[in-house]
Amino acid sequence: MGILSGMTGFARVTGEESWGSWAWEAKSVNGRSLDVRVNYPPGCEALERDVKAMAGERFNRGSLQVSLRVDMAAGAGGVTIDHALLGALAEAARKAAGFEPTPEAIATLMTFKGVVETSGATLRDLAANEAAMAALSAGARLALDQLGEGRRAEGASLMGLLSGHLDQIEALAGEAARLAATQPGLIKAKLQKQLEELDQEGRVDAERFAAEAALSAARADVREELDRLGAHVKSGRDLLNAGSPAGRKLDFLAQELNREANTLCSKSASLDLTNAGLSLKGVIDQFKEQSANVE
Structure with missing residues (x-):
């Protein structure tokens, strides 16, 4: 079973060295792709490449803001x-x-x-200190690791929410299937009533009426939509169990679920089935909203 990850998180890591102190902050929010922005002191351009490479190894999606602050120790570089x-x-x-x-x-x-x-020149020359740069790079790695832990914690919460939504969709689809079984009888009764009102002289024979009722029932048949809903629910559970990256696939799945719910409502011949379809759409919207938070 894979691990589901969200895209929101925050981490802060600090350290002390002989030349001064440093602090890395990394925060992440939702994003369609991976976007990493790095803020760093003058002379530390090499750290930007390191941070972006490390982020690419850990994350697939999300907008990341990674910042480094360095405070030089008094007299660390002389005058x-x-x-x-x-x-x-x-x-x-x-x-x-x-x-x-x-x-x-x-x-x-x-x-x-x-x-x-004094310190200004020392800060610009910090990049020439290999030991200092190694310490700062290690601090960035630790901050990104902690950010990943925070995103996975969000993923665990999303797993529960999304699984619950799929359970609701499955239950509502089952209720819709029960209501759909009554559609042929409802359609026949509706046509019979219309026929009695419009054909009081009895010119329409029983065979023609039966054919029309059968055609109307076929048009209102929602078994394919219900079967596809069941298949989509299974696909959703498989995606959740496989873990991230799954966000884009879950978003597409939500669109497909909504398509089937819309068709079910359009074919409905009863208020109860229509209400079941509308309830389905409501839960699917919640599923889509939460899937947007998944990496």
Whole structure:
């Protein structure tokens, strides 16, 4: 027996390293195909390829949003000084003041934007650290695994709901079969009443009346529709038991179930059978709505 999976889930995984901390968040919602979007810090482009490859190995459908946040540890990468920029500023100060800048003036010049770089440069250079990238990739893998567990938990709930809908469809089809067995008699009685009202002189012979009644009963015969409903219910159970991916097939099956229910209603010769057909359509709509959540 396979495992049914939904398409909705959320996972968050965090970690601490010597260079800082990180957090992966992965969330998933319904989608007609697999769409993976990855948000990552500058310099970590390689992680996008890893995440998309890992998602493709785990999922078939769904819209995924995967995000990475990295907080660098204080002093993790040291300090980088742009000596060329600092020298240009010091030369400009010397020319303006007419004497060499004092140490205090140099310290003030170092506060100018771009002279001293700390964490920004370290974050951009994180991709060059193989150990760091391996840790981040492993964290993404764990987040996607946990997301898969959440989607399978949703699938277990959907399994119960969809199985219940199929049971209801089968029961209603059985009730429709019982009511359909009375259709020939109802049609004959209806035709007899019409004949009595329209042919009071008795010009229509019994043989012709019998032929017309038989033809009308044949047109109202819903045994094929009921047989196909039974076959579709069996196919639905087989799909559920086989597990995901099954969402698209279940959606198509819901359309076929609805087609048979519509035909049953159009052929109905009694209010009771029509009501049974309408009840079938209601349950089939619920089945279709829930099948849209299946991967």
